[in-house]
Structure formats: structure tokens, C-alpha cells
Amino acid sequence: MSHRNARLTVHGRRILIERVLAGRPVAHVAAEMGISRPTAHKWVRRWRAEGEAGLHDRSSRPRTTPHRTAPETESAVCDLRQARKLGPARIGPILGLPASTVHRILARHGLNRLARLDRPTGEPIRRYERRRPGELVHVDIKKLGNIPDGGGWHTVGRAAGDRNRQATTDQRKSCKPVIGYSYIHSAVDDHSRLAYSEVLADERQHTAIAFWQRAHAFFAGHGITVDRVLTDNGSCYKSKLFTQTLAAAGNTDKHIRPYRPQTNGKVERFNHTLLDEWAYLRPYTSNTERTQALADFLHTYNHHRCHTALNGHPPINRVNNAPGQYT
Missing domain, CATH: 3.30.420.10 (Ribonuclease H-like superfamily/Ribonuclease H)
Known part of the structure; x- marks a missing residue:
């Protein structure tokens, strides 16, 4: 989502494309809108490649994470959390991981809050809601x-x-x-x-x-x-x-x-x-x-x-x- 001081919102990007399609040079349109020429060219390229969808913000999450914790280690963290209800400060020394890493793993799997777990079994509580009033x-x-x-x-x-x-x-x-x-x-x-x-x-x-x-x-x-x-x-x-x-x-x-x-x-x-x-x-x-x-x-x-x-x-x-x- 664009921040409140962003030069270009989705609406502004549409205006940029409309002015470029009207025959105006990209450099002139960029100067008028207070943005750099590389930024203007970027949105023009995205619009030509993807159409309207290309004008919307994308996730900043990387496509790959080479240094992410191994799945086996994440599984061990989850097992300790569910079986013994331990927190990151207790799980970290057992597995040789920083507490911050353990917290990220627990948050990724929805296990970071004990209130969201069923105390006897350690399983995440399954939320439900009936479809209409009066059903239950x-x-x-x-x-x-x-x-x-x-x-x-x-x-x-x-x-x-x-x-x-x-x-x-x-x-x-x-x-x-x-x-x-x-x-x-x-x-x-x-x-x-x-x-x-x-x-x-x-x-x-x-x-x-x-x-x-x-x-x-x-x-x-x-x-x-x-x-x-x-x-x-x-x-x-x-x-x-x-x-x-x-x-x-x-x-x-x-x-x-x-x-x-x-x-x-x-x-x-x-x-x-x-x-x-x-x-x-x-x-x-x-x-x-x-x-x-x-x-x-x-x-x-x-x-x-x-x-x-x-x-x-x-x-x-x-x-x-x-x-x-x-x-």
C-alpha cells in the first residue's frame, strides 16, 4: 500500500499512462508529476506488459529465501511448542537457535500465541462461524x-x-x-x-x-x-x-x-x-x-x-x- 506522501498512487499511475498515450514524452510527464524518469518508465513498462493489473502495488516479499530455516528445524520448533508449551526463550537454547528466529517460525505457523492453542492437545484452535443467525x-x-x-x-x-x-x-x-x-x-x-x-x-x-x-x-x-x-x-x-x-x-x-x-x-x-x-x-x-x-x-x-x-x-x-x- 502506498504511503500518505507517495507521489504516485494507482490513480496517479493511470494519469501518467494517459498522458504518455496522448503522445507526451515520458521525461516531460515525469517532470510534471514530480517523479524521476526511471520511475515513470517503470510504470509504463509494467502497464504495457500487464495492463491495468500492472499499475497496482506488488508484495515486497522476495521470490526465494535461501537462508530460511530448514523445514526439519521448523518442525522441531513447532513440536516443542505444541508438546511442552515452551516459549522462544526456552526453545532457542534447546535447538541452538536465536529466540528471534524461533518467534518468527512460531508466528509463521500460527503458534506464537498460547491463547490460540488448545491447552490439552497443543493444536491450533479451529475457529468456526455459522452461516446465518439462529443456526446455533x-x-x-x-x-x-x-x-x-x-x-x-x-x-x-x-x-x-x-x-x-x-x-x-x-x-x-x-x-x-x-x-x-x-x-x-x-x-x-x-x-x-x-x-x-x-x-x-x-x-x-x-x-x-x-x-x-x-x-x-x-x-x-x-x-x-x-x-x-x-x-x-x-x-x-x-x-x-x-x-x-x-x-x-x-x-x-x-x-x-x-x-x-x-x-x-x-x-x-x-x-x-x-x-x-x-x-x-x-x-x-x-x-x-x-x-x-x-x-x-x-x-x-x-x-x-x-x-x-x-x-x-x-x-x-x-x-x-x-x-x-x-x-
């Missing part, structure tokens, strides 16, 4: 500690936070030293990343079923027909009643493999976003205040937040512009 919806639950009225110790300090917790516990007439947890039930569409969440009191089967029915209505309201639902192996999702509820609505229930949360990765990543941009975004003075802030976060996430997997667009754009028929 990821469902999961995130557990969060409740906030005592007046704020927890993150907000008001350790001593005041403990007093607020105890006061909230006394108000609820409970002898337990803690005030319990909230359970954030979430559903994320695989194709569009459109998300729906609720803060509920537990993760039992009846609660999960009621949540899914409301989530199903949410997706239907956006013109999305759900085909399959992907969950982990939680007891509420493995219950017969949950499976029967999905079947009655025409949805297929699918569970991930045990100890493979990356299969349900889109909702797992959404859970991280929930924590960073909602639950821990600012100090809250009560559990009610945090719960009320969820609606604003979801609206921002679905309608305004840029998503890197969607080329910088919010999920609602993918829903509106996606191919397929929605009923």
Missing part, C-alpha cells in the same frame, strides 16, 4: 457474588464493606456470613453475536427453562429462527425437562465435550466482556444498581459496540444484513 445459539451461566446495600469493600473499604454485608445479611434474617450469589444467564447467537442476558437468583432447571423461553422470544423479535442450542454440561441443561422444552419449540439441544469450554467460546468470551464492561466497570453501591445497569450494557453491546469479528460493526448490523430468510 450459545447459552451459559456466569456466577457473581452479590453486592451488599451501601457497597462492598471494593467501594467503601474493608471495614465499611464488612459492616454493609453484615447489615444486609441481618435484614434478610439469615445466619449465613455471606449474602449469596447472582447468576447471569446469557444467550449469544453464533453468527451475529447478538446477545441476551438476565440476572437470576439460581441456576436450576426451571430457571434455565424460563430464561431460554424469554431469550427465544428475544431472538424471534429480531427475526431470528433458532435451530440449535449449544450449552455446557451443567445439570440444568442436561435435565430432561430442559431438553423437552427445546424440542417442543423445534430446537435441537447440543452439549459441548467435557472440559472443552472453547467449543462454547462465543458465550464464554461474552462472559469476559460482561465482567469488564458491566460487572466490574465501576463500583456499585448495591446489587440492584448493578442489575439495573445490565440493560444499558446490552443495548450498547448489540447496537453500538464495535466487534472485531464483525469487521468493526455491532451485532445488530449482522442481523439486518445477513442472508437467509427469517420468520
